[in-house]
Amino acid sequence: MNNSSIRTRLILLMLAATVIPIVISMIVTYFYTTRSVGTKLIQENANLIYQGKTNVQAYMDTLNRNSLSLYNDPGILLMLRRNVHDYTNEAQTYTLLQNMTHSVDGIYQIYLYMAKTRRSTLLIGDIPKRGYDTDNFSEPYTTGNPSSVVEPTHMSSIYGLGQSPPYYDPRPVITLHRAIYNVPTTEWLGTLSIDIKLEAIQDIADQLFNKQHERLYLLDQSGMVVYSGDGSLIGKPLSDAWTSPILESKETRGQLEMNKSVYLYEKMDTPYMKWTLVKEIPHSYLYEGARSLTQINIIIAAVSLLLVIAATLFVTIRITAPIKKLIGTINQIQAGNLTARVDGEGQDEIGILVRRFRTMMETINNLILREYRLNIANKTNQLKALQAQINPHFMNNALQSIGTLALQHNVPRIYSLINSLAKMMRYSMNTNQEAVPLSMEIGHVKAYLELQTERFEGKFRTDFELDEVALGIEVPKMIIQPLIENYFKHGFDPKLGPGHLTIRARVEPGGGTGPGEVPLKPGGEAGPDGAGADSGHAAASARRNAPESRPDEDSAAADSSPDSGGTSASPVLFVEVEDNGRGIPEDKLTELQAGLAVMREETGMDEEGGIGIGNVRTRLRLYFDPQASLTLENTDPHGVRITMRIPLGEDTTT
Template sequence: MRRWNDMMLKTKMFITFSVVFLLTVLLACTILYFKNVSDTKNQTYALSSTITKQFSRTVELYIHEMEAMSVSIFGDPLVQRNLLDHYETDNPVEQNRIELSLSSRLYTLMHPQPKVQSIYLFTLDRYAYYVSRSSGPKLTDSLEKEDWYTGHDYDYKKKFLLLPTVVEDIHDIESPKVISFVRSINRIPSRSTIAFMKININVDVFRDMLVQSDSNEMEKNMRVFILNDEGTVVYDNKNELTSGTLQNLSAAMLPGGKASSSELTWNGRKYLYTIDRSAYTGWRTAVLIPNEYLLAQIKRTQLILILVGLAAVMIIALVSYILSYHITIPLHNLMKKMIRVEQGDFSQRMEVRSNNEIGRLSRIYNDMLGSISRLINEAYQSRLAEKDAQLSALQAQINPHFLYNTLNIMKSISRIKGIEEVAEMSESLAELFQYSMKNLQHPVALKDELEHIRCYMNIQQHRFFDRFELHCDIPDELLQSSILKLTIQPLIENAIIHGLGKTKSGGVIRLRAHRSSGMLQIEVTDNGRGMDGEKQQELRSMLRTPILSGELDHDTRGIGLLNIQQRIQLFYGGNYGLHIMSLPGEGTTVKLEIPYLIPADGKGRDAHEYISRRG
């Protein structure tokens, strides 16, 4: 409710009109959709049922032809006489004559049926005569090797058997799939069984019976199956499941199912299906039609309705905008001016033309803007004064303990080694003080900070001798980049005192600088003792917490780092400062990030000129 109250008037009018109209269009589309779906399904069921019945009748007619062909073989006098001769002779020559005679006769009877692949005649004494259209080898020579045969006392209650689809020759990958028509051959006129006949029919005969139009998407994508009572696929028009079984189908598709038409989901797709069972063959013919091809016409109607609805919404949007324009234009102007004020332009003022609610609001806005401008100016002046005070306070904190340490060194050296080294250290110390005390709040070129580090390292080398080395890697093009005074030297001092303080030899401090994405990044790395996670977390927390008073931790490392952090953020902003990375026993890296700036009159020299030979 609050969001609705916060919306602009134009938006409210647009939403109200659009919702009412869209609900009306949606209701009409829904009614039309379900009506079209119902009509389309009924029409599809009718078409599918017609296809199923016609195909089932065509299959029956073909099996009738096979039965007629089997009767011709059954009753052929030559076949009868040769089968009887087979049982009456053991002479190989006579057997060969019988085989040639039967082969010739069977081929003559098979020739008018192009889809009959082969014919086998099995005698009861384990012998088989056969003829094949492909002239391939005899695949079986005994009745007992046939899966369908259960013994001499087998009771064939039917005129014939229809066996499931198999590959005729499992050893030949190009051998066709066939169904088998099996029946007994009885002696005429006694009716006693003298042999069995198996006619292998190429399963492609069903493909020729099923006439499909490739131009019709529905017929092109429908699935046609012939199933026997055991659920084996006799024929699949896509030739994917022939001789296999159908999985994940509804009970209506399985043997004993009662429904003749319904819907099912198979392999992730929805289908409408119809089933017809042939009382003659015992086979079930099923036709499955994908739902997606049924809804193509409905989708076209939906598209038209959607386009009409979108056009109406656009008209409503235009009308609502025009109606609300004259009502909301003063408020819109006020909003634009307030946006400009939000961006920092405080010169925006409303023109007061009336004394109504909008006029009063404009006068209040103008008065408020004047008050805000005055308060911002006062706060700005106060902030400048506070910043100057902070800089002055921070400058007074810079490294007082360093002067103390240096004086102690000078005293020790003067007692042990003599005046020359004291003079050298005094000279370096004088340069340090001259650099530190002059215009500390103003940036200098990076080369000047390197010169200051040279003086500092000259003093430290007298103190620590060869216990550590300083390596500098600063490109010449960065020498003129701008940097605050005394931001690098305290980092090197921390590395010497806290990182390498207990190192007797082999200490290394590396000073690197590079430019990245408009930012100058300076890294000071030592190979000293490093810091544990708790100490790192303490320093990072301290750097994130501004401390403007003198109440600092006694750890001099913290004082130096915090001093640099505060000076950088006061001068450049809160997005810049120090980052600490350390591993115990492996050393510490302190990264300093500031904007990359170049003074207009800067001149550069080689970076190595600013580091002492021993550093």
């Protein structure tokens, strides 16, 4: 990229004015969003943990109050104070424990030990187990405790009452142990232990964290795991690096950042338990929402940036492209390509400059290009003779000698054929005339057909339908014979019956392009009438020197459009060659019409190296009016009709 060009400077200026602010905005938005969203999420999770702590503590307070309900039963208290026990007391004990079991959700079993009578009762699912003359199984948790205490999560037991049926598999439970005293004294009467299902705590805790990304811990004061989302940690001491700082903290709530995670905690400090609820949130999850929001913002900003860049490039290229195109065209012209296309239709100063330059080049090209291209087309007529490298005079003399010999031996047919061949050779080798009257072209065609009649033993006939006026109009040499030759190459088939060729020529007063015609590009004004060869040659020269249409307008679309042509008030020459041969398949016909646009104009060569339809098309477009056209169409029931439509000048037929 040339740093001194207008385009480069304009692009750099516009990109700097748009890209830099957008990039700065993206960076600021990322950091601000990450910080604000992270702070908001931490606050929301802190409130959630606080609510969880409140729910857990409320549940345990309810359970603790439920354990005090035995003090409201005088019969149980009397039974605990006396060393007497009977079946009535057992029924009363069962009723008390059953009521306590159903008063709070989540109770798994209740154990009651009566110290006076040394009796134990365990109620599991409304089924009692009783023990007589037993020791206090919960003594380690009640001795020395003035009230209740909570035992962290452990596997349930049957409190030493033996393995009598029914049997229950151990399960994780949390136990509230309460020592029973003879109020208002401190006399110890027994022990009440209530086992709580771990699911009661789990139902509350599972609402506080996302198991896939976060972790939740419920710890007692010694670091023992009461509950965790990881079941393998429950009932075990936790010794992670963050455990001690949180348990030793004097604050009842707070947060700690460590190991790329945030730890939010709430402490529950009651007379019967000291638990801490901790929630671990990894940074990757905590800031996931911020990252997602930031990514969306980045995507939007990136799309906006791309649009800005695209708009910048579009605007700058739109402004400078005509200048660069004009410079490129000038370079091509400087290198010798005088037909280089000059584009530009803008209404600004650059568009005006381009159009003026294009007009100048058209004028130059019309002066030098037309004569050059016409000469190239006419040289095609000499191609086979030049390849043979035979002296025309020697060939003519040899043919005359052979013809004379045929007459001497009384073989007039051979003489006639040799005479026709000689006529064809003289006609094709005469390079002094580029245009001839139509009558001369018809004579050449008749000589060619006479040879073909001998070749095919008279299996075809030829009809000529020629207007006298048409015979005097000048046309390019060798313009009809290639069309007839196509019939013998591709269309003649004896299986279809006798061949039939019809050659027509007529002049009509004006008319538009017929259906299916292939209009050809201009080549100048029409030639004169058949008054004489000299005047015809002068008219042809005038046509060649007339201004030509722009070279860039020569396209396949122009040669294949069925509608270009319009209506002309000048007379029109129609030349038709119609046969009854095999015809052309529709797909092939379409392909041939399209192929006319891509044949080599320099030589007019057909696919086999001969002088074919391409040459005819090329010379028509160089000699005649823009309305000249070439038509290929199938006939019914079989055959092909080729029509040349040549608009003439007003004075051609006068």
